[in-house]
Structure formats: structure tokens, C-alpha cells
Amino acid sequence: MLIYFKIAVRNVHKNLKSMTFNGVGIALTVMLLVFIFSFTRGIETQIVERNIRFETGGVTVRFDKEVTGWQNQLTGDSLFHRIQEVLITSPAVKDYRKRISTHNASLYAHDATQRIKVEGIDFPEFDLLNEMIPLIQGDTNWKAIPNGLIISNGLVEETGLAINSECFIVLPSADGSVNMQEYIVTGIFRSTSQLDKYQTYMLYDQAKELYHVNLPTRLLIDLNSFTDADNVATLLNNAVDWEDIEIKTYKDFMGRAQALSGINRSALLGMAFFLLFISFVGIWAMISEQVNERRKEMGTLLTFGFARTSVKRIFLLESVYISILFLGIGLCLILLILGIIQLKEGVYLGNLASF
Secondary structure: OHHHHHHHHHHHHHOHHHHHHHHHHHHHHHHHHHHHHHHHHHHHHHHHHHHHHHHHOOEEEEEOHHHHEHHHHHHHHHHHHHHHHHHHHOOOEEEEEEEEEEEEEEEEEOOEEEEEEEEEEOHHHHHHHHHHOOEEEEOOOOOOOOOEEEEEHHHHHHHOOOOOOEEEEEEEOOOOOEEEEEEEEEEEEOOOOHHHHOEEEEEHHHHHHHHOEOOOOEEEEEEOOHHHHHHHHHHHHHHOOOOOEEEEEHHHHHHHHHHHHHHHHHHHHHHHHHHHHHHHHHHHHHHHHHHHHOHHHHHHHHHOOOOHHHHHHHHHHHHHHHHHHHHHHHHHHHHHHHHHHHOOOOOOOOOOOOO
16 A cells, blocks of 8 residues: 555656646635635624624613603612612623614605614713724714714615715604604714614614603623623512513524524535535546546556556545645645734634634
8 A cells, every 4th residue: 555655646746737736726625615614603703792792782681661761750760770789789790881772763864764773872882883883984973963873874875865964863752752853964884784774873862862761772781701691680580570671691682693694604605615516526627637648657557567446546545645735735825814814903704713
């Protein structure tokens, strides 16, 4: 077996120029696969991280519509006070954030009308907002313009709005009335999917006034460790009336994030395997062509007493050798590239792929 391997290695180096094409095809195929898996892992990690940091926190407390209204102010204040006591006294809680979230608002601009989602965010979250939703135009200048509004570029296309454009938002309030207020577009962010195309952001106090509520609709609770999420949720459930609020941990929202990343992964992997199929067909065609070109060499080996199975074994060992050689080269190159890309801000591929 050793003699066959030595002959195979000698033949590879002897015909290295022609076999390089096969090796490059193998290396590129390996690089493509690793990159696709790395990229999809990065997408999933990024979606989950964004979902937890910006959308849900470690634990989410969602208040019932009835208890947030001013007509139930005493009940609402008592409930919120009990929740605050748990959050302040629990060593597992790092901080909490108040949000106003509604999904049934309507935006009126020029001659256009569009259903939108409104998210009210307080000043302490501005840095996080700018990090998670980089603006392509304008800024979050809500201190100078309290009635400022941030919208997506998709909504801009639907309504014709621009920076400093005025618009009206109409929203059925928690107490059953219908409120309308005027806003000025101060920022535009890039929409990445249909899920955030109709999302708008405004100052928490403005959203609270628009929705006409006494309490936030959601509390996002940040934890020192995600392992404490279930314990904090249990403490809150024990302290308050279950009918008044809904308490969920970040794990309850993981399905949606993973479903989104799964769609991206399936699409990218489908493209990758199609390209792999084309690559393997090409590699097989090149190998077959080389075998035909080396018939004289095979005849020489048979003349020297090599059996047909031995000749086949030598050619097989050549393919194995060239595959392992360029497999290593491809892996080294793609890991180096991923390491370089990961150093650049704005391109995120997870923790150096899934390795």
C-alpha cells in the first residue's frame, strides 16, 4: 500500500499544474461551505442578540390594556409598585426599561394613509437605539424636537415622507377614545424586512400621551445573567395578579428569532448546495479528462506488471491526496478571511463562525 501511495504522490507533483484546477475547485468548495455556515450562524446570533437586547430583555412584562389606562390608575399604580419592589430587591436584576408598544396606529401624510406600529422609547435607551437601528438620514434629535419620529425607508417609499416632513398619527387609546397628534420626521432607518417596514419610534412620553395611558405597555428587564430569567419570572408571578400582566422570559421569544434566521439559512444553504453540485460536476469532468490524457501512463504501469485494480488504486490515492491537500489550504484561507472580516465593524459573522 505504501508503494502505491508514493507513486500517487509522485504523480501528483509531476502533474501538479493540471491537478491544480481540481485542487482549486475543492478549496473553493470548502471555503464556500464554511463561509455559508459561518454567515448563517452569524445571522442567527445577531438576530437573537438584537431580539434580547432591544426587543425583549431577559424578562418581558406586558401589561393588560385595562390596567394601563387612567381610569384604573390606582390599580395600575399598585401593580407597578409591586413589580418595582421585586426588581429593586432582586440581585439578579440589572435594570429595567419602560416601553409603549402599539400595533394599531395609522399614519397620515400628504394623500397617503398607512397602518403602522409605534414604539415609545425613553432617553436612557437612545444609545442602544442608535446602535441597533443605524439611521441612514437624520438623527434622534428628540430633546430639541420632542415630537420627533423615526421611520423606515420602506415607509418613506409608501408615504413620500422625508426628513422634517410633518405627519399625523391616529391611535385608538387604551380607554377607548381616538387620539391624533402631529409629528415631525427626524430620522430614517433602513428597513431589513417586512417586519420592521412599518415600525416607527418616538419619545416614550409622546407615545404615552398618544396612547393615553398611565403605565407602560411593556417592561424590559435586563439581567446580570440569563440563567436567572426563570427565577425572576417566578418572583414576579408570585408578587402580582396573573390576570393583570403577562410575564415571559427571553426563551419564549427565541422561536421567532430562530425562525427568521432559519429562513435565511435555508435560502443561503440552498444556493450553496446548488453551487457545490456544479463544482463537483466540474471537478469530476476535469478528473475524467485527465484520466483520458494519461492512458499512456496507465499502459506503462500495466506493462510493468501492475494489476488493473492497482492502477485504479493509484489514481484513487492521487484524488485523495490532492483533496486532503487543498482541503487544508481552503480551510486555512477561509478561517483567515473570517478572522479578518470579523475585525471590521458592521460585518458580523458570529464568534469566528461556529468553530
